[in-house]
Amino acid sequence: MLTVGHDTDLIIVNSFISPDGFSRSAVLADGVFPGPLIVLTKGDHVRINVVNKLTDESMLKVTSIHWHGLFQKGSTWADGQCPIVPGDSFLYEFDVPDQAGSFWYHSHMSVQYCDGLRGPMVVYDPEDPYKDMYDIDDASTIITLADWYHLSASQLAELPPPPLPNATLVNGLGRHKDGPQVPLAVVAIEQGKRYRFRVFAISCQPSFNFSIDRHDMTVIEADGEYTRPHTVSSITIYAGQRYSLVVEAMQPIDNYAIRANPSTGNSGFDGGINMAILRYRGAPEFDPDYKEPEKDYRHLQETDLHLTDMHNFNQPGEPHINGADLNINMLFSTDPDTGDFTINGKSWDSPNVPVLLQILSGAQSAADLVPEGSLYLLPLNKVIQLTFSPGTTSATGPHPFHLHGHSFSVIRSAGSSDYNYVDPVRRDVVSTGAVDDNVTIRFTTDNPGPWFLHCHVDWHLNEGFAAVLAEDVPQTASEVVPGAWKDLCPSYDALAPEEHGGMT
Numbered sequence: 001m002l003t004v005g006h007d008t009d010l011i012i013v014n015s016f017i018s019p020d021g022f023s024r025s026a027v028l029a030d031g032v033f034p035g036p037l038i039v040l041t042k043g044d045h046v047r048i049n050v051v052n053k054l055t056d057e058s059m060l061k062v063t064s065i066h067w068h069g070l071f072q073k074g075s076t077w078a079d080g081q082c083p084i085v086p087g088d089s090f091l092y093e094f095d096v097p098d099q100a101g102s103f104w105y106h107s108h109m110s111v112q113y114c115d116g117l118r119g120p121m122v123v124y125d126p127e128d129p130y131k132d133m134y135d136i137d138d139a140s141t142i143i144t145l146a147d148w149y150h151l152s153a154s155q156l157a158e159l160p161p162p163p164l165p166n167a168t169l170v171n172g173l174g175r176h177k178d179g180p181q182v183p184l185a186v187v188a189i190e191q192g193k194r195y196r197f198r199v200f201a202i203s204c205q206p207s208f209n210f211s212i213d214r215h216d217m218t219v220i221e222a223d224g225e226y227t228r229p230h231t232v233s234s235i236t237i238y239a240g241q242r243y244s245l246v247v248e249a250m251q252p253i254d255n256y257a258i259r260a261n262p263s264t265g266n267s268g269f270d271g272g273i274n275m276a277i278l279r280y281r282g283a284p285e286f287d288p289d290y291k292e293p294e295k296d297y298r299h300l301q302e303t304d305l306h307l308t309d310m311h312n313f314n315q316p317g318e319p320h321i322n323g324a325d326l327n328i329n330m331l332f333s334t335d336p337d338t339g340d341f342t343i344n345g346k347s348w349d350s351p352n353v354p355v356l357l358q359i360l361s362g363a364q365s366a367a368d369l370v371p372e373g374s375l376y377l378l379p380l381n382k383v384i385q386l387t388f389s390p391g392t393t394s395a396t397g398p399h400p401f402h403l404h405g406h407s408f409s410v411i412r413s414a415g416s417s418d419y420n421y422v423d424p425v426r427r428d429v430v431s432t433g434a435v436d437d438n439v440t441i442r443f444t445t446d447n448p449g450p451w452f453l454h455c456h457v458d459w460h461l462n463e464g465f466a467a468v469l470a471e472d473v474p475q476t477a478s479e480v481v482p483g484a485w486k487d488l489c490p491s492y493d494a495l496a497p498e499e500h501g502g503m504t
Contacts, residue, residue: 001139001171002036006044010035012063012117014056020167021180022150025056026116027063027107033172034144034202035105035119042100042125051089059152060112061086062492062499067121068240069103069224069428070096071405076449077481079404080354082489083109090484100125101224102198102242111458114153114204120144122198123224129308130196130220133229134246137196143187143276144171145210145237145260147203153458162459165206165265170258170276177266177273184287185276187258189249196220197245201237204458206262207400207431210235212278213256213293217245219300223427225407228306233296238400240429240456253280255288268292302413305425315409316442317383319421324385324442328376330467332390332399332432340464341455346373347464348454355450355468357489359476369470378445380472385411386453388432388439398431399460403443405451405471412440429456448472448479 004010015031016023029035040046054061062083072079075094084090106118120142147165149156156163167176171185189195197217201208211217211234218231221244235243258276261267269275269290277288307315317323333342340347349371351358358369369375378384386408390397398414407426412419414433419440432439454466470476492500 001142002030002032003039003139004030004036005038006040007047009049009051010065011051011053013053014059017116019169019172020148020174020176021182022166022176024150025058025152027054027059027112028116029119033116034146035117037119037139037142038105038121040096040121040123042123043097044123045095047091047093049089049091050084052084052086054086059115059154060109062109062495063107063112063117064109065092065105066108066404067092067094067103067105068402070094070099071447072449073447076356076476076479077485080356080450080452081485082354082492084488085491085495088491090488096123099123099224100128101221101226102200102244103224104200104202104242106202111153111157111204111462114149114156114458118146118202120198120200120202129226130229130246133218133220134194134196136193137198140188141195141197142171143197143199143258145199145201145203145208146172147206147262147265148174157459157462161463162205162264165262168208168260168262168265168274170260173276175271175273177271181272184272186279187276188279188281190281191249191253194246194248197247198242199237199245200242201239203239205239206264207236207238207398208260208262210237211259212247213259213288214251215247215256215278217247219305220244220246222305222425223407223429225426226308227425228308230300230304231298232300232304233298235300238398238429238431238456240400240402241427249280251280253282255279255283255286257288257290259292301415302410302425302431303416303418303420307423307426315421315424316444317385317421321419323383323421325382326378327385327387329387329389332388341460342464343374343467346371346467348374348466349464353489355470356476359450359470359473360479360481362477364473364477374466375468375470377473378469378471380445380448380475382445383442384445385440385442390432390435390437396435397437398433399465400429400456401432401453402429402456403451403453403469405447405449406443408441408443410439410441412438414439445471448475450476
């Protein structure tokens with residue numbers, strides 16, 4: 001896997017690729033899919049210059065990058081800006097002082113990342129509390145799970161939703177139903193070694209039921225947050241989520257199936273779809289058995305995951321349902337006229353001016369900010385409780401909801417009626433469950449800025465499934481932003497309207 005560091009150029013180009021045997025033009029970071037692994041170390045000062053060299057007229061040619069899971073404390077401007085126009089570049093510069101784990105990056109321009117602009121990012125921790133549990137944790141232990149489409153995202157966005165993926169790609173390779181027997185991705189291991197596999201769901205839509213034949217997996221991290229070790233045989237990983245899984249190579253030397261069965265598209269494993277290969281050193285270069293082994297019901301439940309004792313993290317709020325300073329109910333539905341998704345009756349309509357720029361220009365109240373009805377003002381240093389309520393069949397889930405700028409405590413998980421106020425998992429993407437479910441999260445407002453809250457099914461975001469939590473607007477208004485950041489909007493505004501797409 002191509003690897004880059006904390007001080008680098010990231011060149012965004014169009015190129016034809018055929019990861020499942022079908023050739024199509026794509027939007028790629030450094031010309032590869034997935035994009036190069038960005039390797040950081042806790043405490044790094046990051047300088048990534050994103051250079052836009054897009055030329056394909058059939059897809060969006062403007063772009064912007066979201067560094068998914070990084071809090072951007074003090075660098076809010078690096079999380080939301082006008083897009084970079086073709087022929088231009090923008091330097092993202094920020095610190096990662098107190099975060100470590102598995103993150104990723106992707107376009108936040110309309111549905112552009114579905115065309116390929118997505119890749120993994122790891123922040124290594126020199127003081128990793130679990131380093132004695134594994135021997136190997138490097139580029140060879142990265143596993144990305146992606147949906148892949150034979151039509152461009154722009155074409156798919158014009159068709160009746162939802163589009164169905166043609167293939168599942170594991171580390172950028174896969175097969176589509178009735179397609180050619182292209183090589184599957186191989187994850188090479190050595191018998192007797194212990195591996196920290198970092199699994200990234202970089203999909204635009206489906207979740208994946210992930211497992212490795214005849215190998216247990218011990219979860220030690222979810223979305224950049226350490227968890228108490230918990231051993232399972234399979235997990236469900238939703239779009240945007242990441243897990244670190246410790247796997248011991250203790251089976252006979254052979255080839256074993258890595259399975260990623262998607263929630264949408266072609267399911268199963270006939271012909272080697274939705275698969276990759278775990279290959280022990282010395283094993284013949286053959287595909288493993290496509291047939292799924294007997295079911296093992298040690299499937300991960302989110303309520304199995306708990307905060308580690310080592311962090312001494314004080315859970316936000318009091319240990320009861322009314323224990324937060326501010327409670328906000330997020331009722332999901334759809335607009336009866338447009339079919340767009342709504343939160344509390346409002347559908348996100350991407351503004352012409354980024355919310356941060358609106359605040360810097362003097363907007364201080366919800367009434368001053370657009371889009372009207374989709375912004376929630378939050379005071380500083382308060383405990384916020386969000387309750388996600390997929391209350392109508394028109395908005396049936398599960399929907400993977402992601403909050404920028406924060407991790408949060410999941411005090412009630414999908415499919416559970418129990419509340420955990422003591423040691424719930426912390427993460428940045430949570431499944432909101434099905435109709436009549438109730439998922440409740442809490443976080444403390446200690447990071448001023450306008451933070452995007454949205455469904456990570458990119459097609460749903462494109463249909464308005466988002467809002468902004470504007471945290472401590474007065475302090476945000478005093479943030480100093482680079483001059484180059486302010487220059488992005490005039491260049492973008494000068495483009496023809498049809499070239500704008502939608503800022504997200």
